Every structure is written in structure tokens, then in C-alpha cells.
Amino acid sequence: MASVCFYFQFHQPYRLRPYSVFDRGTDYFDHERNAALCRKVAQKCYLPACRLLLDLVQRHEGRFRFSISLSGIILEQFERYCPEVLDLLRQLSGTGCVELLAETYHHTLAFLYSRTEFAEQVRMHSDRIAELFGQTPKVFRNTELVYNNELAHFVAEMGYETILCEGVDRLLGFRTPALIYHPPKLPHVKLLLKNYRLSDDIAFRFGNRNWPEWPLTAERFAEWIDQVNGHGDLVNLFMDVETLGEHQWADTGIFEFVKALPGRVLQSARNEFRTISEAVIAYPVDGAYDVPELTSWADTERDLSAWLGNPMQSNALAELYRLERAVRASGDEALLTDWRRLQTSDHVYYMCTKSFADADVHRYFNPYESPYDSYINFMNVLDNLRSRLPVKNAALQDRASA
């Protein structure tokens, strides 16, 4: 039996407005642009994708099942700018065929800087999902699938027994991402690894006319899925939902492909779809997947270099998290929210100076002409945010950093 586990990520950041060193305002975010982008992507992707997925669940009478993860701030933006997406998401959740996953509310890299903040944001997110959809997430996935053994331990202590991560070749060796693994010394925790080859066939290569497999048909892809039988149990297809209509435009035929896929997969009685939690019940755990280093699902390196690859990026995050104690001590809710919105990983992603093969992916909705402009803007905002701290609390940040 081969189970297809689709997981779609929904996220958009609050992009900053151009903020010069001479600016003094405390409204840091470009509401117009964020609204316009949210609506634009909704038209091209969120709305048609959700409608299609809902239709597929209904048409296949529950045999098409999948998982999604929604950042807290995309939910806020849907509520404000595109409530109809939220309605569709509620309907999807209501079918009982769609599992919602846990993540940090502001789509952050907090795990690397502050465990307190990380845990708090995961709780905030979980509460919000429960409030909106009536289901409490049981499976954890960190921002951009950033993962290592330590994260597994920490998240397991928070009560999550299933975690998603990237299936990195250099760590898997000859093993397959088609089995369930556990972190070293945590036999009760289950890891589901992204099958990056098959995931990226859809997410990155689908519309590429130079790809030998172009044009990819649902029939052909279902054959590849079927080939897993005998070698493993799972085909973990993890991707951004923007794949459907935004990264791959409608004219590539992506919607027709996804529409036809469940039927093709289910043609064979030995294949099925499962949510993440259903998959971990259905299959045994194979062995330990040891990840001593930080991995992610980004770029060809599958590491953190997209967010922490140069001195600007590490400086921006270090300076931001250095304010944690002072921001908390201020008791200023607006300040806390602004500080959290600056934690969204996209802000440092825009500062990435890597180019070459991954340059195109880095350009999606990037509001800056260069990584340097992005850093300058971020640091100007951070300077202003710092100036809002009460003086006695500003001293706290120095003690914290000492």
C-alpha cells in the first residue's frame, strides 16, 4: 500500500513599507501592498486552489485527503482582505478530510533564537487554529521545514509526536524518504520526510518546457507514485499552495493536473491518500533519522543559508531577538506585535545574497531591488522600534546581551 500525503503551506508576510532613517512613524507595514498582493494571489491561487481541493474531496467521497498549514499572519490577512478564502478553508476543515498543522504564528525562525518566544508563538497559533476551525493541531512543522534533532526534542516536550522535515540526501544516505523515521533517542516521535524529487517535480519543474518530462501528466505522475509500492509506504508531497496558480501559472495546466491526479492514483487499489496523522497510525516506524545540523526545504543546499547566509542576515535577527526582554517588559502590546511581525522569516530571506540556480525562487513578491536595500529598510524600522522602548527597559537589552 502506498499513501500519498499532500501538505500545502499557506503564508504571506507583512511586507515593510519603505522606511528611511529619517522616518519617524510607527506604522511599519505596507498595508496597501500587502492587501493588493493578498488579493492578487487569492485570485490566481488561494481561491481556485481551495475550490478545486474542496471539489476533489467531495467528488472522491473522502478518499482524497490531505494536510495544510496556515501561518497566523496569512489568516489575519485573509480575514482582513479576502474573507472568502477563510470561508473555503472552514469548509475544507469541516469535511473531516483536511488536517491542519502546527507552526509558529508569525512564520518565524524563533527556534534558533528564543525557545520562550518559539513556544509562545506555537501556542498562539494552535489557539487561533482551534478558534477558527475547531481542530487542534497534532503535527508540527517548523517554518520552511527548519529542523534538527534538538528541535525534535523540544517540540516533543511541548507534546507534539509527529514532525515534518526535509528528506535530505546527505543525511538519509541510501535510505528512502518513503518510510516513517524517529529522531535519535525519541522512539515515540514520528518524522515524515519530504520526498523532494516528486514534490519538486510539481512545485518547480511542472511548467518548465526544458524539463525532459514536460509536459507532466497525472497519469505519468500516478505511475511514479505507484512505483513506491514495494520500496516504502509514503509519498510525502510537501509544497507551498502557491504552486497551484502562482508559482505554476494556470496556463501550465497545473489545475487540470491536480484535478486529474486523485482519480489516477486511486485507480489502483493499492494506493490511497492520507492526512499526516492517519499515515503515522497506519505504518510502522523504520529507524532513526539523525539530523545533527539544521536543515530546511530551501534551495539546493537544504540548509539555512537562504536566511542566515551572510552577516546582514545574522545581524538583523540577532539585533531583533536581543530586544526580547525589553519588549516583553514594556508591557506594550502594540510594540510586542510589531516586534513579532518583524520575526517573519521573509524579511531576512529578502536579504539573501546567494544567486545562481535559486535566484528565481527568491524573487517571488520581493519588494526590494537588492538584498542591501532590504537590510537597510529592516534596520531602520528596528531602530525606530528600539526607540519606542521605555528607557529603563532599554537597559535590559544590554544586560541580556552581555
Add this chain to the structure above:
Amino acid sequence: MLGWEFPPYISGGLGTACFGLTRALSQLGVEVLFVLPRPVPDSHSQHVRLLTPATFFAGTAEERQRAAQFARVTFLAVDAIMRPYATVETVEPMTSVDVEAALKSGPPIPGVRPTLRSVSGMRGGAPHADGGADYTGDLFTQVNRYAHYVAEIVETYDFDVIHAHDWMTYPAGILASRLSGKPLVVHVHSTEFDRSGINVNQAIYDIERAGMQAATRVITVSYLTKTLATRHYAVSPDKVDVVYNAIDHDGDSGRPIPQIRRNEKIVLFLGRITMQKGPEYFVRAAKKVLEVMDDVRFIMAGSGDMVRSSIELAESLGIGDKVLFTGFLRGPDVERVFRMADLYVMPSVSEPFGIAPLEAIMQNVPVLISKQSGVSEILTHALKVDFWDIDEMANKIVAVLRHPPLHATLHQQSSFEVSRLRWTDSARGCVQVYEKALAHSVAPV
């Protein structure tokens, strides 16, 4: 190859470009006959003198080593003086010691006064009344004289293509092409529109236009300049190829990053202080920077017809003690001033290419350049700004001075980027243009 300046006697990027290109062409196996205007020191008998690389580079030991790199080059020095930027060598250069001393001492800065004096003592008359570029009165005579001697050379020497650099050599190029029947390639390093804005000197424009029109092929140093050539000189875009400049990597590898610890940050402007280079925007941005930061000094290194007005502007903005004018700097002094700088700014209004930012990067100085520059087409790891956007210029200057990680990242990335720019690639670009020109000239009419 028809040029008008060559190291060590240079006033700007053209001499550097001619040096880099000629050497790389020689190394690619191209025979180059380089015609260069040079004042004749004593003898009046010869107006055209042949110089082998060995006699041309006869100075220091370092120079003599260079001769080998120019094995396929013959230099012909002709008796003409072509110095379009009259102010270049006329301002007394302040020595590097003076610069450092001036920086150390508090206000008032002694550097400002001497520079004022030296500016008022400039040769070459008053600047162009309407603010355009300043040309000495008999420059056109010299241009014709150069053309006259080039005509003599055509009769004596053999060559396949004529490659003429900028307007002063175009009349010679046109003449040489007519006399020899060989194709003319003109290389546009700058145009009258870049140098003088809207106050275009009609006589120079006419020569530029005639050169571009007469040429079989036109080389521009950027797409920015290609656009100017097609828009203002009615050159068909099909006739124009872009060949970017590069930078010399000799002896610059492994240079240690200077560790001069100062409380004061230094922002550098280096270039001719003329309208084209945007000195006024630099001074105005300095004023904005000083509104939010103390302990910043702005150095303006160079000479030109806007030195006086720039000094006056700084004084009137109340930042006279923060802006230091050094006059024109040469070789070692340029290097020293780069080493002191935390940021190099090129706010040019219209810069066909701009080699200076590449030199700054080679000296480990990050750069802020105007978007109105050809070099911004090939430089990704630089801060960029519209020359008129003083607020944004100041914003970016402050950021570099305040945030060492920005300086570090720019430095790392831009050094790598610039290390890949080679004159050999530029020379290959020229060879391709020669081939096109030759193919065109032998094609049936």
C-alpha cells in the same frame, strides 16, 4: 588605435581603459599601433615618434616589467596636446600627509583654505559660463593637428581596422579611414550629453555625430551610452555593440584589509568635480547625514570647475568643517584616500561607465553609485540610488556607517563580483567588433 591619454598621464577613466584594453589585445595576439598625443620635450624635428614598449615604459623597474605585456604594441607619439579637462593638473595636489593631518585636527580644517587658493589660481580661464565642460581655447587646433599627423602615419604603417577613442580622435579616425579605405570603429567612452547635460557644445556634438555616423561599427561602454548614441546621435542600434570596461587585477591580490581604527567615519567622493559627477548632490546628502550622525567626514578628492561652488555650498549649509577638499590626487595618494574611506560614493548625473567604483571595491571599499551609470549595469553588489534622490543617498550612507554587517557583506560580495571582470573579456568583445567591421567592409555593395 587612436587614443588621447595613457597612464601615467590620465585625467579619467579613458586612459585606464586604453591601457587595459591595449594590453589585453596584445596578450590575445592582436598587433596594436597605438597613436598617442604627447608634448615633444625638446626636439622640433620630429612630429611623430615611434616608441617600442621598451622605450615607452622606460621609467621605473615596475614600468619596465610592463613592457613585456605590451609585446605586440607599437606606440606612436604625435606632437599634440590634448587635455580636454583643463583643470586636471592645474590644481596643486594636496599630499596624503596633508589629508591625514587635516583629518586629525579639529575644525576649522586647514585643507579647505589652500584648496580655495589653488582653485582661484587655476590656469585655463574662467569655467564655461553656462556651467558646461571646460575646454581650452585651442583644443580644436590640437584635434586637427592630431588628425594631420595621423594622416602621415596612414601612409607609413599597415593596419586592418581603425579604433578611435572618444571625440578628439574621431576627425583623425575619419580621415584615416578615408585615406586607407579601412573600416573605422569608434569607441564611445563618454558623450557631450554626459559631460555637459543640456549645455551641449555644438562643435563637439557635431564631431561626435560625424564620428559615429562615419564609423562602420560603434562600441559603447554601456547600454546607457548605447541609448544616448541611438537617441541623440541617430545611430542605428544594430551598428552599436556594448563592451564593458574591466579592472586591472595586478598586484592587488592578498592586500591586507587596513585596520585603521578611528572614531570618525569617512565618506569619499573621488572624481572630477564637475556637473557630470554630481558633487552638489554629494554635499547635500552630507548635510542630511550629519543631521542624524556626528563624527562623519566627507572627503571630496578631485578637481574641476565646480570645486569652488561645492566649497561654497558646504559653507552655506553650515558643514564646511565636515567636508574636506583635497584637490586632484595621483596614484599612491588615491590608494591612501581609498584606504581611509568607509564608503565611496559616485553620485554621477550621467556616467557612461565609471571605473572608479571598481577601483574602490579593489581597495576594499564598498560603493554607493547612481543608477544613472553604466557600471551599475554590471555591478549587483553595490548600493544604488537615483542621483537626485538626496534623502535616499543619505539613508544609504548612514546605513553603511552604522551597520558594520552591511559594510562586510557588500565588501565580501562585491570583491568576488569584481574579481571576475577581466580586460581580456573586454578585448575579446573588441575583436568581435573588428570582425564585424571587416566583414561589413568587404561585403559587396
